[in-house]
Amino acid sequence: MNPTANPAADPTANPAANPVLEFEDVTLAFAGVTAIDGVSFHVDPGELFAIIGPNGAGKTSIFNVLSGVYRPRSGSVRFEGRELLGVRPHRIAALGIARTFQNVELFAHLNVVENLMLGRHHHMRCGALAAFAWLGPARREELANRAAVEEVVDFLELAPWRRMPVGLLPYGVRKRVELGRALAMEPKVLLLDEPVAGMNAEETEDMARFVLDVREELGIAIVLVEHDMGLVMDLADRVLVLDFGRPIRTGTPAEVQRDPDVVRAYLGEARDHQGTGGAA
Numbered sequence: 001m002n003p004t005a006n007p008a009a010d011p012t013a014n015p016a017a018n019p020v021l022e023f024e025d026v027t028l029a030f031a032g033v034t035a036i037d038g039v040s041f042h043v044d045p046g047e048l049f050a051i052i053g054p055n056g057a058g059k060t061s062i063f064n065v066l067s068g069v070y071r072p073r074s075g076s077v078r079f080e081g082r083e084l085l086g087v088r089p090h091r092i093a094a095l096g097i098a099r100t101f102q103n104v105e106l107f108a109h110l111n112v113v114e115n116l117m118l119g120r121h122h123h124m125r126c127g128a129l130a131a132f133a134w135l136g137p138a139r140r141e142e143l144a145n146r147a148a149v150e151e152v153v154d155f156l157e158l159a160p161w162r163r164m165p166v167g168l169l170p171y172g173v174r175k176r177v178e179l180g181r182a183l184a185m186e187p188k189v190l191l192l193d194e195p196v197a198g199m200n201a202e203e204t205e206d207m208a209r210f211v212l213d214v215r216e217e218l219g220i221a222i223v224l225v226e227h228d229m230g231l232v233m234d235l236a237d238r239v240l241v242l243d244f245g246r247p248i249r250t251g252t253p254a255e256v257q258r259d260p261d262v263v264r265a266y267l268g269e270a271r272d273h274q275g276t277g278g279a280a
């Protein structure tokens with residue numbers, strides 16, 4: 001995969017081209033720990049932007065700020081130019097920022113289609129009474145939501161499992177259902193928190209293909225947090241490297257891989273542990 005094939009891969013390209021997401025000089029502190037220390041980055045429409053760093057570097061904290069779970073001490077977070085700080089998580093999701101989690105967070109006893117329908121929550125406007133009575137508008141809405149879910153089922157090739165309880169599915173398929181639930185929200189930005197953690201090689205390859213399809217076919221911007229360096233370097237247009245909450249470098253995969261500070265702080269450490277260029 002050639003990261004420069006995508007115009008968004010050029011970090012100098014189009015600085016004025018209305019980023020979909022802007023994270024500006026954000027600092028987040030817990031008692032005694034500065035989890036995010038003056039971090040800035042932007043994500044362009046349709047870009048695949050990765051955030052890497054050792055354990056505890058602040059990656060998940062950035063996701064929690066982006067999705068409104070944590071409120072930073074200072075800085076600004078904008079989505080399509082609109083300030084997100086102070087906006088509640090469900091509202092941020094409704095605006096178009098969907099998220100998957102490090103650990104699969106699905107309803108194990110519900111089947112695939114039912115879990116995906118939960119992702120349609122923000123698109124449901126009719127009240128429970130109308131839905132119960134199966135009245136005209138409620139019926140139309142339900143049918144539209146079901147059609148949208150079936151599109152996701154097809155897109156992620158989930159048809160063989162569509163009526164199976166999620167708790168019975170192989171791990172790799174459950175992670176795919178979680179991606180599906182986020183896609184069912186029809187987001188403009190997708191936050192993927194370690195989408196291939198715990199997967200075998202085949203599951204990782206499948207997930208990588210679906211992540212690329214999401215960007216290329218659906219045009220959704222993706223922020224990817226992942227420890228699998230091979231995957232990050234293959235998929236990302238640009239990469240932000242963090243260490244102890246501080247940004248070390250932002251650039252194309254090729255640029256960050258040859259940055260001596262990055263190698264010292266992270267990639268070198270991973271090489272020492274694994275004897276390869278990859279990290280687990």
Ligand SMILES: Nc1ncnc2c1ncn2[C@@H]1O[C@H](COP(=O)(O)OP(=O)(O)OP(=O)(O)O)[C@@H](O)[C@H]1O
Nearest residue numbers: 030033034035053054055056057058059060061062
């Ligand atoms: N709710 C919290 N209360 C206190 N400290 C926290 C909280 N959340 C995160 N931290 C601290 O903030 C720092 C950054 O944590 P964070 O989980 O964002 O790192 P990470 O890069 O996602 O790590 P990992 O790769 O292990 O998931 C760590 O020192 C962590 O202990």
